[in-house]
Amino acid sequence: MMKTTDTPSSRTARLADWLWAAGQDLRRQSPPPGRDDAAIAAMQARFAQRQATERRMRLRWSLVGPGLCASVLVACVWLVNLAPPDRDGTTLSRGSDFIVLVSADRWAAYEKAGAGTAWLVPTEVPRERLALLGLPYDPATAAEPVHAELLVHASGDVLAMRVMP
Structure with missing residues (x-):
C-alpha cells in the first residue's frame, strides 16, 4: 500500500x-553443478529417442510407395494375361499374337x-476389316x-488371324 508521505x-x-x-x-541459490549436466543429458537422450522413432516411421512410409507400385x-x-472374350465370343489366344475367330468350343477342339x-x-x-475385329482402324x-497370317483348319475353316507389322 502506498502511504501519503x-x-x-x-x-x-x-x-x-x-x-x-x-x-x-538468487545468486546464492544457484543449482548444484551436476544438475545442468543431468538436464542436458536427459534432453539429449529424449532427442535421440525421438529421432529413432521418426526414422522408423520414415522407413515404414518409404516402403509404402514401392510396395503399392509393385502390387x-x-x-x-x-x-493383361487374361484372355477376355470379345463381343462375338472371339478371344485372343494366350501366348501368341493370334486373334481367335471361332467359338471357344471349336478352338478347344483344334487345340486338342x-x-x-x-x-x-x-x-x-x-x-x-480391322474395325470388325476390334483393332485400331484409321x-x-x-x-x-x-x-x-491366317490359321486355316484342314476343313477350310479360318480359326485365327495374326496381323503382321
Whole structure:
C-alpha cells in the first residue's frame, strides 16, 4: 500500500532495493553443478529417442510407395494375361499374337487335335476389316491392305488371324 508521505523517488528507491535483494538471493541459490549436466543429458537422450522413432516411421512410409507400385504392376500383368472374350465370343489366344475367330468350343477342339490339322497361310486383308475385329482402324487408310497370317483348319475353316507389322 502506498502511504501519503511517499514520493515517487522514494518508491523507486525502495523497488530498486527489493530487486537488488532478490537478485542477491538468487545468486546464492544457484543449482548444484551436476544438475545442468543431468538436464542436458536427459534432453539429449529424449532427442535421440525421438529421432529413432521418426526414422522408423520414415522407413515404414518409404516402403509404402514401392510396395503399392509393385502390387499395381502385378495386378496389371495379371489382367493383361487374361484372355477376355470379345463381343462375338472371339478371344485372343494366350501366348501368341493370334486373334481367335471361332467359338471357344471349336478352338478347344483344334487345340486338342494338335497343330498338324491346320496351316498357316500368309495373306493381305483390307484394312477396314480391322474395325470388325476390334483393332485400331484409321478410315483415311481404309484402301491399303494389311499383311496377315491366317490359321486355316484342314476343313477350310479360318480359326485365327495374326496381323503382321
